[in-house]
């Protein structure tokens with residue numbers, strides 16, 4: 001089956017620093033894919049290459065090919081803003097737009113695409129908030145400030161905001177590291193639901209989380225992608241001794 005996303009010989013540099021080295025990876029549609037590895041090994045750098053965020057980092061350079069559903073993300077003429085609409089992103093810390101209501105946060109991206117019809121915006125807000133398992137908690141406070149929500153609710157709001165534009169792929173950079181265990185569990189449950197409508201790539205420091213939520217796991221070490229495979233195999237029968245040392249907790 002053709003993968004939804006394929007990375008071919010991807011190298012990423014910050015000036016002279018070679019942060020990601022010749023990475024090949026493929027992610028199938030409707031899967032959760034974890035990127036694991038010790039701090040500073042290039043996980044976030046790789047993730048940010050998928051939606052061209054490095055275009056915004058002075059001195060950063062990406063080589064190789066990243067192909068999303070047949071389209072080379074870096075091909076000349078591809079509009080990075082349009083590309084970022086196809087690739088949702090959720091960050092470590094919830095970052096709702098602080099001056100906006102819950103409702104306005106969810107539909108902000110959609111409004112940028114020119115949608116103004118109130119009924120349509122409401123329908124998308126409800127669908128997205130349901131998709132992010134937040135609707136029941138906020139349906140009576142859609143017009144209150146987003147900053148009044150708890151941290152876990154704010155992160156689900158950011159997920160709803162990303163879902164509103166129906167991304168083909170959703171990137172999550174340590175999305176639960178700032179949350180308590182109950183909020184973390186809710187977001188982990190949510191990922192399993194979300195893969196029915198999108199494909200997820202998640203950077204996580206938490207190996208238990210990777211084991212719980214992901215279908216595939218890729219192990220990164222100082223810029224190299226050492227090993228990629230079905231999550232159960234990576235954790236139970238890794239082929240590379242460095243992966244084995246990491247997943248058994250001997251370093252990292």
Ligand SMILES: Nc1ncnc2c1ncn2[C@@H]1O[C@H](COP(=O)(O)OP(=O)(O)OP(=O)(O)O)[C@@H](O)[C@H]1O
Pocket residue numbers: 014017019037038039040041042043044045046057205
């Ligand atoms: N904007 C930048 N400019 C220069 N070097 C950078 C920049 N961002 C990251 N790096 C370096 O690139 C390497 C990879 O960093 P990256 O953040 O991708 O690692 P990571 O595996 O996601 O780490 P962590 O788990 O701590 O978030 C590190 O050595 C880091 O210091």
